[in-house]
Amino acid sequence: MNIQKTKPRLRSGFTLVELLVVIAIIGVLISLLLPAVQQAREAARRMQCSNNMKQIGLGLHNYHDTHKVFPPGWFNRGHLWSGRILPYIEQKNLYDTLLFGESDNWAPAGPNEDACGTFISAYFCPTMPLPQHYDSFNSIKNRVPMSYLGNSGTLSSADKVKQVNTSYGPLSLQALDQNGVIFGCKGMRFADITDGTSNTIAVGEAQTDPKFGKDGQAVDHWYIGSNQIDPCRCDGSNHGAEFSETVGSAAVKMNARLNDPSVSGHLLELSFGSYHPGGAMFTRCDGSVAFLPDTINFNTYQALFTRNGGEVNQGY
Structure with a gap:
C-alpha cells in the first residue's frame, strides 16, 4: 500500500509590497x-441658493403687485425690505407678529426681536459657513444672519456721510437719491427701471461674516429689522446707522475681501459677493436669477446695478 505524502497547501495572501500598492491606489x-463629491455638493447648494433668490424675486414682484412699488430698503423705525416681503414668501404668520408702532423697537425682548431670531431658510444660502444664530449680536438675541442684500446702486461708498470715500462713490446710504432699486425710505416702481428689468439687479448675495471686522466695521448682514437703523428720519439727515446691514453697493468690486482687500471696512461691508467659488448669485428685477463671475468687467458689473443709467448691456 503506497502512502502518498500530500504537500502542505500554500496560503495565498498579500505581500507587504502588494498591500502598500493597494493602499496607494x-x-x-x-x-x-x-x-467630484464636493463639486456635486456645491452644485446642490448653489441650486438651493438660486431657488432662495427666485423665491425672493417672486416675493418682490408680489409686493409690487400689491403696493405698486418695490419695498424700500428700510423705514424710519428700522423695518427692512426683507421683513416687508414676508407675506409674499410664505411667512405671513411671522409677519403678523411684527409691531410697526413708533414706540416699538427691536430690542430688548419682544415679538420683533423674536422675529429676527426666527430662522428663514429662504434668506440663508446653504453654502454660507455660518451658524444659524448669533447670541445677542447688536443686542438682538439669537439673531439670524442674512445672505442677501438689496441693490442700492453704485453711488454709495459708506453708511454715513463722514465715512464716504469719493474715489468709490460720492454718497452715503443716508442719501435718499440712489440709482439702484432698494434703498432707504423710497419705493421704486417698474416704470422707474428704464434700463429694463432684465438688465437691472434687485438683490444680490453677500459674503456675510459678523465676526470679521476692519476699521471698526463688521461685515454683518441681517433680516426683518434693525435696532441700529431705527430710528431713521427718512429725510436724508445724518441720522441712523448701519444701513449696510440690509443693502449693498456696486461702488466696490464683487467679493471685495478677495478682489480688493485693501479697501476700508465700510466698503467691504457694502460689497456683494458669496461663498460660492468664482462669483455670486443675483436676482434681476424681472425675477430671473443669474450667477455673475467675479471676473466680470467692472463697468459692465456697475451697469447692472443702475436702474436708469442708459448703459448698453454688452453681456458678461
Missing part, C-alpha cells in the same frame, strides 16, 4: 473622488 481614487 485607494488613496489615489479617494483623492480623485473627493473633489
Whole structure:
C-alpha cells in the first residue's frame, strides 16, 4: 500500500509590497473622488441658493403687485425690505407678529426681536459657513444672519456721510437719491427701471461674516429689522446707522475681501459677493436669477446695478 505524502497547501495572501500598492491606489481614487463629491455638493447648494433668490424675486414682484412699488430698503423705525416681503414668501404668520408702532423697537425682548431670531431658510444660502444664530449680536438675541442684500446702486461708498470715500462713490446710504432699486425710505416702481428689468439687479448675495471686522466695521448682514437703523428720519439727515446691514453697493468690486482687500471696512461691508467659488448669485428685477463671475468687467458689473443709467448691456 503506497502512502502518498500530500504537500502542505500554500496560503495565498498579500505581500507587504502588494498591500502598500493597494493602499496607494485607494488613496489615489479617494483623492480623485473627493473633489467630484464636493463639486456635486456645491452644485446642490448653489441650486438651493438660486431657488432662495427666485423665491425672493417672486416675493418682490408680489409686493409690487400689491403696493405698486418695490419695498424700500428700510423705514424710519428700522423695518427692512426683507421683513416687508414676508407675506409674499410664505411667512405671513411671522409677519403678523411684527409691531410697526413708533414706540416699538427691536430690542430688548419682544415679538420683533423674536422675529429676527426666527430662522428663514429662504434668506440663508446653504453654502454660507455660518451658524444659524448669533447670541445677542447688536443686542438682538439669537439673531439670524442674512445672505442677501438689496441693490442700492453704485453711488454709495459708506453708511454715513463722514465715512464716504469719493474715489468709490460720492454718497452715503443716508442719501435718499440712489440709482439702484432698494434703498432707504423710497419705493421704486417698474416704470422707474428704464434700463429694463432684465438688465437691472434687485438683490444680490453677500459674503456675510459678523465676526470679521476692519476699521471698526463688521461685515454683518441681517433680516426683518434693525435696532441700529431705527430710528431713521427718512429725510436724508445724518441720522441712523448701519444701513449696510440690509443693502449693498456696486461702488466696490464683487467679493471685495478677495478682489480688493485693501479697501476700508465700510466698503467691504457694502460689497456683494458669496461663498460660492468664482462669483455670486443675483436676482434681476424681472425675477430671473443669474450667477455673475467675479471676473466680470467692472463697468459692465456697475451697469447692472443702475436702474436708469442708459448703459448698453454688452453681456458678461
